[in-house]
Amino acid sequence: MQSAYNAGEVMFAMPETDYEKAYLREKELRKQAEQLLEDRSRELFLANEQLKEANSSLHEQQKIAVQSEKMAALGVLAAGVAHEINNPLGYIYSNFSSLVEGLQDIQRFLHHMDGIIAQGDSLELLRDGWRNALLQFDIAYLLSDYQSLAMETIEGLERVKQIVADLKSFIRQEDGEKAPVDVNDCLRGALNILNNQTKYHAQVEVEYGDLPLIPGYFGKLNQVFINLIANANQAVPENGLIRIATRLVDGWIEVVIRDNGCGISEENMRQLFTPFFTTKPVGEGTGLGLSISHGMVQEHDGEIVVESQPGEGATFTVRLPVSAA
Ligand SMILES: Nc1ncnc2c1ncn2[C@@H]1O[C@H](COP(=O)(O)OP(=O)(O)OP(=O)(O)O)[C@@H](O)[C@H]1O
Ligand SMILES: [Mg+2]
Incomplete structure (x- = not known):
């Protein structure tokens, strides 16, 4: 028997014995098995590549979906916000018209008094002239009116400023670092943005608890609250009740949003967080x-807990850990 040692395997020049034949057969089978394994690995590799591609395209789609949801939400909000801004703008405009009219009265009063003083009458006559003119031009009323018009105008301007600030934080792109x-x-902010939708439909009661700052994305949490309150508002009947409370429980911040709306069936409960699951008519949801x-709360290591019975309203609790700080 000839044999040679070659790269770790035994080489036979000629198949001479049963043993050698068996060895060669086994070697052939092993080769086939290896080939098969290699083919399978290649297939697996290719399948894996395809999956990776599909996954990254899904991520892209998800990003687009999130953005378009934001744009859709913004579209719905825009109409309401325009109304919200229009309201204070309306009375700021009318207040300023009244202020201008009042200013003309004051000018006339001053001009009148100028005339009296120019006559150089006695102090007695001057005093009478002053008192009469005060009554004639209704100066006391004008001044008190001025005060309330100015206060109302400032309030209106603050309201507009707040709406713009809330919108800005809603639109803010937040991919960077979390901030307190x-x-x-x-x-x-979420309640301010939604005010126009809720105020004609539901009564909203809010109880703010003492909360520590947590690291997070203001705009994303803002959007979470907007979504949950909008859902509650859509679920309640006319004049429904939405009760919101924030509190700190065992190292978790809890934001509880409770409504007395239609509630959620057991079957729907299972699909609640599934993308595109809606019971609302086309165009509404x-x-x-x-x-x-759900994704945004997860980014904060938190969770959303839902409790509901059909016909008995729903409670959505957003829980955010403080310890992540
Ligand atoms: N507070 C709630 N009361 C009753 N049902 C709710 C409540 N919140 C959510 N749901 C149910 O869960 C479904 C999914 O809610 P989700 O907010 O994901 O979508 P949507 O409100 O239908 O549409 P979108 O929020 O995209 O405008 C709703 O269609 C509704 O059936
Ligand atoms: Mg919704």
Whole structure:
């Protein structure tokens, strides 16, 4: 028997014995198995590549979906916000018209008094002239009116300023570092943005608890609250009740949003966070609000807990850990 040692395997020049034949057969089988394995690995590799591609395209789609949900939400909000801004602008405009009219009265009063003083009458006559003119031009009323018009105007301007600030934080792109967030402020902003939708439809009661700042994305949490409150508002009947409370429980910030609306069936409960699941008519809901909110709360290591019975309203609790700070 000839044998040679070659690269770790035994080489036979000629198949001479049963043993050698068996060895060669086994070697051939092993080769086939290896080939098969290699083919399978290649297939797996290719399948894996395809999956990776599909996954990254899904991520892209998801990003687009999130953005378009934001744009859709913004579209709905824009109409309301335009109305919200228009309201204070309306009375600021009319207040200024009254202020201008009042200013003309004051000018006339001063001109009148100028005339009296120019006559150089006695102090007695001057005093009478002054008192009469005060009554004639209704100066006391003008001044008190001025005060309330100015206060109202400032309030209106502050309202507009607040709406613009809330919108800015809603639109803000936040891919960078988390920053300290006051969850109460975030909720306040969401309520301001939605005010126009809720005020004609539901009664909103809010109780703010003492909360520590947590690292997070203001705009994203803002959007979560907007989605949940908008859902509650859509679920309640005319004059429904939405109760919101924030509190700190065992190292978790909880934002509880409770409504006395239609509630959620057991079957729907299972699909609540599935993208595009909606029970609302076309054009009213895209079914993305909760799935997007879920993702955003997860980015804060938090969770959304839902409790509901059909016909008995729903409670959505956003829980955010403070310890992540
Ligand atoms: N507070 C609630 N009360 C009753 N049902 C709710 C409530 N919140 C959500 N739902 C149910 O969950 C579904 C999914 O909600 P989600 O916010 O994801 O989508 P949507 O409100 O239908 O549409 P979108 O938010 O994209 O405009 C709703 O269609 C509704 O059936
Ligand atoms: Mg929704």
